[in-house]
Amino acid sequence: MKLYHFGRAPNARRARVFSAEKAIDLELIEVDLGSRAQLNPDYAHKNVMAEVPALELDDGTLVTESNAICRYLEGIQPEPALFGTTPLEQAQIAMWDRRVELHGFLAVTEGFRNGNAFFKDRALTGPIDYPQIPQLAERGRKRFAAFLDLLETRLGESDYLAGPTFSIADITAAITCDFARVIKMGPPFEGHPKLQAWFERIMSRPSMSA
Amino acid sequence: MKLYHFGRAPNARRARVFSAEKAIDLELIEVDLGSRAQLNPDYAHKNVMAEVPALELDDGTLVTESNAICRYLEGIQPEPALFGTTPLEQAQIAMWDRRVELHGFLAVTEGFRNGNAFFKDRALTGPIDYPQIPQLAERGRKRFAAFLDLLETRLGESDYLAGPTFSIADITAAITCDFARVIKMGPPFEGHPKLQAWFERIMSRPSMSA
Numbered sequence: 001m002k003l004y005h006f007g008r009a010p011n012a013r014r015a016r017v018f019s020a021e022k023a024i025d026l027e028l029i030e031v032d033l034g035s036r037a038q039l040n041p042d043y044a045h046k047n048v049m050a051e052v053p054a055l056e057l058d059d060g061t062l063v064t065e066s067n068a069i070c071r072y073l074e075g076i077q078p079e080p081a082l083f084g085t086t087p088l089e090q091a092q093i094a095m096w097d098r099r100v101e102l103h104g105f106l107a108v109t110e111g112f113r114n115g116n117a118f119f120k121d122r123a124l125t126g127p128i129d130y131p132q133i134p135q136l137a138e139r140g141r142k143r144f145a146a147f148l149d150l151l152e153t154r155l156g157e158s159d160y161l162a163g164p165t166f167s168i169a170d171i172t173a174a175i176t177c178d179f180a181r182v183i184k185m186g187p188p189f190e191g192h193p194k195l196q197a198w199f200e201r202i203m204s205r206p207s208m209s210a
Numbered sequence: 211m212k213l214y215h216f217g218r219a220p221n222a223r224r225a226r227v228f229s230a231e232k233a234i235d236l237e238l239i240e241v242d243l244g245s246r247a248q249l250n251p252d253y254a255h256k257n258v259m260a261e262v263p264a265l266e267l268d269d270g271t272l273v274t275e276s277n278a279i280c281r282y283l284e285g286i287q288p289e290p291a292l293f294g295t296t297p298l299e300q301a302q303i304a305m306w307d308r309r310v311e312l313h314g315f316l317a318v319t320e321g322f323r324n325g326n327a328f329f330k331d332r333a334l335t336g337p338i339d340y341p342q343i344p345q346l347a348e349r350g351r352k353r354f355a356a357f358l359d360l361l362e363t364r365l366g367e368s369d370y371l372a373g374p375t376f377s378i379a380d381i382t383a384a385i386t387c388d389f390a391r392v393i394k395m396g397p398p399f400e401g402h403p404k405l406q407a408w409f410e411r412i413m414s415r416p417s418m419s420a
Contacts, residue, residue, distance in 0.1 A: 068305035075297025087285025095278035133345050
């Protein structure tokens with residue numbers, strides 16, 4: 001299987017880390033987002049949304065969207081279970097993973113893409129250009145600050161984000177927190193000791209360097 | 211089990227429709243978003259994110275986030291399978307469901323909450339007030355127009371959104387398309403005949419009136 005990715009792109013990192021946790025080897029093919037290679041016509045048939053990652057199966061079938069790629073890898077290699085096993089575990093992991101995506105990851109990208117000259121007219125990923133909105137750069141930072149407080153509270157009641165065991169929600173959250181460097185709100189997380197301890201624990205896993 | 215919901219709230223509708231497809235009875239408890247009851251302190255312990263829906267299990271455990279509630283219901287009542295069965299089906303359904311959430315549903319809410327006086331200082335759901343950004347009202351409409359084109363193309367190659375069988379992606383997408391009435395881009399979908407035919411087919415399912 002081939003994974004179209006870019007080293008610094010956080011959603012691509014999510015797929016790489018997930019596959020490392022599963023000990024699944026993927027052939028990595030770089031799509032250079034720095035030169036906007038994701039917008040080239042020869043990538044459009046890999047992913048009409050012009051984003052990385054994209055997983056190409058050996059028969060040519062394509063799966064895009066990072067959580068869907070992880071879901072596929074979980075299906076072909078169920079152990080260790082990173083989406084949960086019981087209905088309640090599965091639900092709690094889905095709940096935290098979605099909270100991280102909607103309130104953490106989208107907050108960082110809102111702050112980053114609306115406040116950095118590289119993304120002029122590229123305020124959203126995808127094939128269509130949208131102009132930056134300066135107020136969103138500020139809003140993204142406020143939202144991310146609230147997200148860090150949410151994690152601090154949660155990690156005071158639970159060893160891992162979605163419960164007593166490591167899950168995809170920890171992968172998504174740790175990558176989001178690390179990515180927050182791009183809005184200068186990344187590690188260390190001062191004033192958030194439980195979050196900081198959890199972050200160091202997750203980042204020390206060998207998979208995180210994938 | 212109890213479902214905290216609101217009749218017109220689209221994410222709550224998603225949980226209701228899903229439970230109807232599964233023939234699972236839920237006790238419905240209304241949280242009146244019209245009077246901002248989701249922000250009352252007595253609801254905060256149901257969902258710290260101050261949103262509906264929230265599912266309360268018989269032992270008091272709470273599951274929030276509509277897709278996580280659906281995931282729980284799929285776990286306790288696997289048939290009919292609405293998240294897919296094989297790894298590839300599961301991945302393709304997750305892929306389309308996420309595309310609908312990120313590019314369709316968020317586009318409608320962006321347009322709605324930034325362009326309607328009721329949401330002054332409430333441009334985002336959740337416990338924190340954020341001011342409206344008028345440019346987002348316009349951007350949401352542009353994004354939703356692109357989303358309708360994406361669906362039209364996809365429904366020219368597939369009977370249902372994620373493949374040959376009905377799935378949660380169809381539920382999420384049909385509710386999103388119907389909800390687009392709030393930005394006056396809802397049905398009918400002129401110039402999108404395949405989308406329109408699919409929409410009528412999905413809306414005719416008994417579950418859609420749940």
